[in-house]
Amino acid sequence: MSEPAVLRALLDALPAGSVLSDPDQMEGYRYDRAMTVRPGMPVAVVRAASTAEVQATLRIASRFSTPVVPRGAGTGLSGGSSAVDGCITLSTERMRAVSVDAPAMVATVQPGALNAEVKAEARRFGLWYPPDPSSFEICSIGGNLATNAGGLCCVRYGVTTDYVLGLEVVLADGRALRLGGATIKDVAGYDLKRLFVGSEGTLGVITEATLRLRPLGPLPSTIAATFADVVDCGRAVARIMATSRPAALELMDAAAIAAVERVRPMGFEAGVGSLLIGQCPVDTTEGARLAAACEECDATYVALTDDPAEGELLMGARRMAIPCVERLGTVLIEDIGVPIPRIPALVGAVAEVAERTDTMIPVIGHAGDGNFHPLVTFDPHDTSARARAEVAFDRIIEVALEMGGTITGEHGVGSLKARHLPGQLGADVLELTGTIKRALDPGGILNPGKWV
Numbered sequence: 173m174s175e176p177a178v179l180r181a182l183l184d185a186l187p188a189g190s191v192l193s194d195p196d197q198m199e200g201y202r203y204d205r206a207m208t209v210r211p212g213m214p215v216a217v218v219r220a221a222s223t224a225e226v227q228a229t230l231r232i233a234s235r236f237s238t239p240v241v242p243r244g245a246g247t248g249l250s251g252g253s254s255a256v257d258g259c260i261t262l263s264t265e266r267m268r269a270v271s272v273d274a275p276a277m278v279a280t281v282q283p284g285a286l287n288a289e290v291k292a293e294a295r296r297f298g299l300w301y302p303p304d305p306s307s308f309e310i311c312s313i314g315g316n317l318a319t320n321a322g323g324l325c326c327v328r329y330g331v332t333t334d335y336v337l338g339l340e341v342v343l344a345d346g347r348a349l350r351l352g353g354a355t356i357k358d359v360a361g362y363d364l365k366r367l368f369v370g371s372e373g374t375l376g377v378i379t380e381a382t383l384r385l386r387p388l389g390p391l392p393s394t395i396a397a398t399f400a401d402v403v404d405c406g407r408a409v410a411r412i413m414a415t416s417r418p419a420a421l422e423l424m425d426a427a428a429i430a431a432v433e434r435v436r437p438m439g440f441e442a443g444v445g446s447l448l449i450g451q452c453p454v455d456t457t458e459g460a461r462l463a464a465a466c467e468e469c470d471a472t473y474v475a476l477t478d479d480p481a482e483g484e485l486l487m488g489a490r491r492m493a494i495p496c497v498e499r500l501g502t503v504l505i506e507d508i509g510v511p512i513p514r515i516p517a518l519v520g521a522v523a524e525v526a527e528r529t530d531t532m533i534p535v536i537g538h539a540g541d542g543n544f545h546p547l548v549t550f551d552p553h554d555t556s557a558r559a560r561a562e563v564a565f566d567r568i569i570e571v572a573l574e575m576g577g578t579i580t581g582e583h584g585v586g587s588l589k590a591r592h593l594p595g596q597l598g599a600d601v602l603e604l605t606g607t608i609k610r611a612l613d614p615g616g617i618l619n620p621g622k623w624v
């Protein structure tokens with residue numbers, strides 16, 4: 173079918189102003205934050221305002237066999253919401269309602285609400301929505317659900333999926349389904365809602381979520397420890413995680429510290445080999461245990477503070493690491509995960525890859541979860557540097573898999589890591605994945621060309 177016919181059908185079915193087709197207006201909807209993924213050009217961007225408008229869009233897309241790329245806030249780091257040629261980009265940015273049922277300790281949330289907006293609304297009732305990607309101020313709940321986003325406090329409090337009680341999803345043919353509900357326990361039938369959490373827009377469009385809330389967390393005390401060698405820092409992480417569950421445990425290597433220091437100085441001297449930032453509920457003995465573990469692993473400096481402002485200064489600097497490194501060049505962002513005991517070997521191996529490929533690879537990580545982001549950085553105008561960076565990117569993924577790890581711990585597969593998925597899943601699991609995809613989206617219109 174011709175593109176104008178699809179466009180005309182959308183314009184006829186949806187309210188005025190919901191459909192964009194001017195290339196200039198669509199430009200900002202083509203990309204996410206994966207710097208190396210080249211996006212296509214949509215035929216239209218639909219800015220849906222309701223479940224009914226999502227349904228209408230998908231019915232038209234099915235009728236015309238037009239690809240649909242669901243989109244939240246476009247902060248993804250793997251190309252998951254980047255446009256494919258001729259697609260309808262389906263943005264949820266106008267679906268932003270959040271309502272809190274305080275006695276039930278749940279929030280009902282439309283997908284376009286930002287993570288920070290859900291946190292803020294919960295806070296008004298003395299409640300807390302814990303999952304906290306570093307991008308929490310700019311990313312949407314729909315995107316968080318579709319990638320099963322993690323974050324800094326997930327090491328103690330769990331990731332997005334741990335807070336999902338129910339979902340409303342719209343399938344490729346336009347049917348809206350309710351999966352799960354608002355109860356804490358519910359084992360009626362298959363747990364289909366979890367199939368959609370982390371499905372990266374390939375199985376359906378999430379149009380509402382019922383999320384579990386907790387009482388506001390205790391104030392944290394914060395520990396900062398520096399190490400001459402990143403492998404020692406990795407040893408400290410493994411030692412801490414063998415006996416504790418800190419509220420955050422974040423690692424930055426020397427190159428990542430230097431990148432942040434240039435933009436937002438934390439006051440660390442040049443030459444610090446790596447930094448571990450931990451948080452624990454205040455008034456517990458855990459902070460002292462973390463400090464002791466760091467000292468046993470040859471930390472060069474350890475400080476513990478109960479001052480929330482000092483703690484936020486360090487955590488805020490850590491959250492800025494990716495944008496700070498992006499100032500140094502084009503970044504291929506890894507998102508590998510390994511079992512905790514393998515962390516020292518992993519950070520050592522990444523340093524070796526950086527040296528062997530002569531590539532700058534600052535490393536940050538949600539270390540307590542074994543989830544690391546080696547930031548493979550290169551000058552986009554230097555073709556040889558780009559080729560070396562690609563070799564480094566692939567080798568780091570191989571290393572993670574050799575260690576029994578994963579190619580992605582929280583950012584999702586997207587386009588960036590699609591070619592590595594078969595290596596992790598194997599033929600049988602890939603075939604089952606394809607069977608599920610075909611059952612829910614027989615025409616293959618949802619987010620095609622990504623990973624299924």
Ligand SMILES: Cc1cc2nc3c(=O)[nH]c(=O)nc-3n(C[C@H](O)[C@H](O)[C@H](O)COP(=O)(O)OP(=O)(O)OC[C@H]3O[C@@H](n4cnc5c(N)ncnc54)[C@H](O)[C@@H]3O)c2cc1C
Pocket residue numbers: 204205241242243244245246247248249251252253264283304305306307310311312313314315316317318319320321322323324372373374376377378379491494495582583619
């Ligand atoms: C500086 C920075 C720091 C970051 N830190 C973290 C971090 O600590 N932890 C972490 O997990 N991520 C992190 N991210 C990555 C990103 O913010 C998350 O992946 C986030 O969940 C994406 O949300 P979004 O709304 O931007 O989604 P988008 O980028 O718009 O989409 C992401 C994926 O979800 C799909 N999707 C979006 N909405 C829907 C929907 N309603 N229904 C179905 N599918 C949908 C898209 O098709 C795409 O596949 C970071 C990003 C940046 C830029």
